[in-house]
Amino acid sequence: MHYVHESGTMLGASRRVVGFIPRRLLSVRQVHGDGDAEELLRFHKSRGQHILVNPRILDTIVRKSAIKPTDTILEIGPGTGNLTLRLLEAAHKVVAFEIDHRMVQVLEKRVLQRGFINKLRVIERDAMKAPFPRFDLVVANIPYQISSPLMIKLVYGPTPFRSATLLLQKEFARRLMANPGDSGSNRLSVNVKLLADVELVMDVSKRDFLPSPKVDSSVVIIRPKPQVPNVDLREWRAFTMVCFNNRNKTLGASFKNKRRVLELLKISNEYNESSPHEGDDAQDEGEFTSFKEKIIGVLRTGEFEDKRPSKLSFEELLHLLSLFNQSGIYFGHREQLKREDKFDADDE
Numbered sequence: 001m002h003y004v005h006e007s008g009t010m011l012g013a014s015r016r017v018v019g020f021i022p023r024r025l026l027s028v029r030q031v032h033g034d035g036d037a038e039e040l041l042r043f044h045k046s047r048g049q050h051i052l053v054n055p056r057i058l059d060t061i062v063r064k065s066a067i068k069p070t071d072t073i074l075e076i077g078p079g080t081g082n083l084t085l086r087l088l089e090a091a092h093k094v095v096a097f098e099i100d101h102r103m104v105q106v107l108e109k110r111v112l113q114r115g116f117i118n119k120l121r122v123i124e125r126d127a128m129k130a131p132f133p134r135f136d137l138v139v140a141n142i143p144y145q146i147s148s149p150l151m152i153k154l155v156y157g158p159t160p161f162r163s164a165t166l167l168l169q170k171e172f173a174r175r176l177m178a179n180p181g182d183s184g185s186n187r188l189s190v191n192v193k194l195l196a197d198v199e200l201v202m203d204v205s206k207r208d209f210l211p212s213p214k215v216d217s218s219v220v221i222i223r224p225k226p227q228v229p230n231v232d233l234r235e236w237r238a239f240t241m242v243c244f245n246n247r248n249k250t251l252g253a254s255f256k257n258k259r260r261v262l263e264l265l266k267i268s269n270e271y272n273e274s275s276p277h278e279g280d281d282a283q284d285e286g287e288f289t290s291f292k293e294k295i296i297g298v299l300r301t302g303e304f305e306d307k308r309p310s311k312l313s314f315e316e317l318l319h320l321l322s323l324f325n326q327s328g329i330y331f332g333h334r335e336q337l338k339r340e341d342k343f344d345a346d347d348e
């Protein structure tokens with residue numbers, strides 16, 4: 001049988017056309033260059049399955065990652081292995097998380113053909129729901145829907161690593177480049193930049209992927225900073241969650257919100273190990289009012305009340321957090337943080 005792909009590519013040797021292939025069904029040869037033109041693979045948008053097919057970009061990613069022959073590389077979403085094969089050539093070992101069994105089958109077949117199978121360990125699990133094993137570098141064309149949580153899992157995770165070379169959606173990469181105080185900065189960029197430097201390597205056109213996504217991409221390299229600021233990182237993350245809840249609001253407006261005050265009162269009571277009063281509405285009301293005044297007092301002391309979070313430098317944000325903590329106001333909810341850190345340890 002012979003098909004024409006929607007993109008216009010003729011599949012099969014004969015010019016006799018017997019059918020049309022939808023855009024998300026691609027021949028193995030189209031995605032690998034060296035495979036079977038008749039064997040078709042379906043790619044799912046919901047899983048971010050866009051295969052990077054431009055060899056120049058694949059080579060640049062590997063070169064810029066400065067891989068040593070002794071390195072273990074963590075790859076998230078190897079797909080059919082265009083990047084994996086290059087990583088296997090350069091590194092000691094590749095550990096890859098891939099959720100789609102069909103992709104794993106194609107990947108392992110290709111790796112076996114090249115004689116690299118002993119250097120590859122595939123973990124067929126959702127990368128966000130499993131602990132990471134030890135690794136030196138991350139190099140990956142990731143599914144874009146996990147960009148934010150993955151960034152936090154890497155930068156705030158327990159495994160020290162040299163760098164992470166990642167393909168990200170172009171807009172997302174631009175936000176990540178923003179420094180605190182830049183108008184484009186947000187909670188993620190502030191959290192990542194506290195612990196890591198971010199370098200833009202290059203922009204990548206949507207035409208370099210098959211099937212093409214709707215958006216352009218960028219390659220960035222994230223390098224953990226050698227010095228970590230002297231701050232409780234879980235408390236910091238919970239604090240930025242409150243500050244950047246609405247990054248266009250002033251801190252005064254964000255912190256005076258009734259639900260927010262009640263939430264912080266509960267958390268702070270837990271930290272200070274005093275149990276909240278129960279059943280006495282008048283006392284509860286009094287406690288609420290004095291706690292709210294305490295919050296406003298802290299904001300006024302540091303002249304933060306009328307400022308917007310995206311306009312603050314690291315020094316200012318860290319100073320505000322320390323003012324709150326010194327006044328007995330805390331942010332990190334123990335239960336929430338326990339849940340977030342469930343996968344910190346490697347159980348393999």
Ligand SMILES: C[S@@+](CC[C@H](N)C(=O)[O-])C[C@H]1O[C@@H](n2cnc3c(N)ncnc32)[C@H](O)[C@@H]1O
Nearest residue numbers: 050051052077078079098099100126127141143
């Ligand atoms: C953008 S594709 C990248 C493919 C390949 N790295 C390349 O550049 O050609 C993303 C891959 O991640 C896989 N994936 C999606 N969500 C995942 C998750 N939560 N954990 C692990 N893999 C995932 C998809 O099945 C897909 O193969």
